[in-house]
Structure formats: C-alpha cells, structure tokens
Amino acid sequence: EAGVAQSPRYKIIEKRQSVAFWCNPISGHATLYWYQQILGQGPKLLIQFQNNGVVDDSQLPKDRFSAERLKGVDSTLKIQPAKLEDSAVYLCASSLTELYSGNTIYFGEGSWLTVV
C-alpha cells in the first residue's frame, strides 16, 4: 500500500515570497490533515478535510495560508506571503474516516520550508 506522498521535500524561499505544497493521501482515505511542525515542537494541526469539505481550520492563519482539496483526493497548502516564522516542516496525513472511530492517521515524510 502506497503511503502519503508529499512534494517538494525541501524548499527555501525569501520572506514575502509564496510557496505551495502538494499532498496525495493514501487511496481511499476520506480525511486529510495538514500539520505544521516547528523544530523542537510537536505537530500542530492547521486544517482538516473530510472528503473535500473543511472540518477544522481554526488554527490556520487565513491571512496568509490557504488550502484546498479538489475532488476529495489531492490537496495543496499555500503560503503567501511567507514570514520567517513559517519556517517549519509541513506534514500531510490521512486517515480512513474520522478519528473518533479510532482510526490511525498516517503521515507523509513532510515538506521542509526555510524562509530567509
């Protein structure tokens, strides 16, 4: 079974530039998550999709971050304009259904962003 695919793996941009990350979840997984992990900290949920609808985006900085999940499969996360504090690993994850049914979530390898 293929895992969660993310690209690019590494990206260096200057502040105020834009960047986009792509995620392809495990086939058949209805729920998709984007987490931000700053060095030395645990992952923080940015946005959660159920199929192509947003379930939770309460911690997404909507003035600069946007995400979409077209057709309920692939997803993109965009940052525009980037700030220095956006330097982090952006982890995409997916699960079969909602978490309260006890499903495990599966993470991709992450997209490492450095803003200079």
Add this chain to the structure above:
Amino acid sequence: SQQGEEDPQALSIQEGENATMNCSYKTSINNLQWYRQNSGRGLVHLILIRSNEREKHSGRLRVTLDTSKKSSSLLITASRAADTASYFCATDATGANSKLTFGKGITLSVRP
C-alpha cells in the same frame, strides 16, 4: 494549544535497558496514540489505546492509560539503538470535530 505533555523531555539509556515515557493531558479523550519520529522523517504510528482500555501491548511496547489521572505511559522494553527517535503522545479529544493534538515530544537516545 497542545493537550499532551510528555515527560521527561529527553531520555538517554543504554541498549538493553527499558525506557519509560509519560504523557499527561487535560480533557476527556476518545483515545490516545503514541507516535515515533526519526530525525528528518515523518511520524510513524506506534500504538492506540482507547479510553475504555487500561493497558495495551504491541511487541516490545506497552502502553497504559489512566483516565482518572489523565495520564499515559509508554514502555519500550529491551531498547535498541534503532529506537533512538522522538516520541509523541497525541490525544483525540471528545467533542465535535475531534482532532489529534500532539505534545512536544520526548527525545530518546539509546546508546549502543
């Protein structure tokens, strides 16, 4: 905000010894999960324990859950150098739109 708080923040042991890591949380949960993250990699699911379970085993892993104390522990027996990684507890809080909330993690170093 991060619900799970792991303890200790860092742990260094000799290969063959047991490693015990603790996690405390604040609100009611559906389940609690432990994940491992090797340096530069994504997170890997280790074990899930539901709120109505008290103990669970998987290979060399043993997880306990005490909902009255809102705490969990992860025991790795007979540790190996390959167990060197960061370990995170994550809670699935009860309520609408439940999501997995991670702690800051524990850095485990196993010396050969």
